[in-house]
Amino acid sequence: MMEDKIIHGQDIAEKGNEETKVKNLFNSQNPDISFAKVIRNSADKTLGYDSVSDNFHYVLDGEGVCILNGKEHVLKKGDLIIIPKGTKYKNVGNLKILVISTPSFDKKNQVYDK
Numbered sequence: 001m002m003e004d005k006i007i008h009g010q011d012i013a014e015k016g017n018e019e020t021k022v023k024n025l026f027n028s029q030n031p032d033i034s035f036a037k038v039i040r041n042s043a044d045k046t047l048g049y050d051s052v053s054d055n056f057h058y059v060l061d062g063e064g065v066c067i068l069n070g071k072e073h074v075l076k077k078g079d080l081i082i083i084p085k086g087t088k089y090k091n092v093g094n095l096k097i098l099v100i101s102t103p104s105f106d107k108k109n110q111v112y113d114k
Helices: none
Strands: 020-029 032-042 048-050 054-068 071-076 080-083 089-102 110-112
Touching (some): 048 089
Antiparallel strands (some): 032 089, 048 110, 054 080
16 A cells, blocks of 8 residues: 655665666555656667556656657657657657656666667
8 A cells, every 4th residue: 555755856866877867766566656757968879668667758858859669759848758668769868857667667677779
């Protein structure tokens, strides 16, 4: 059973590198969902996909491009990207994104093109 809770973003460590920084905000098994803030600052266009989770990316700030199944889509603040499991994609540019994954995100389920 889920409990009420306030999570303060400033209390959560940011992980990653210059191209991608991630702040894992919330992970739950009931319901099986996760929330993360992702900061992208990259021109890398290597596609990948999540083999298990459906993902929803909400652009909080910035501009860029989402390559979704080989087609480029311009992104800006307020856009929502719906990425079903198994869909090849990549977000490129300078973007701050709220990522919601169900079931919860697990890096081991990420598959990248070589």
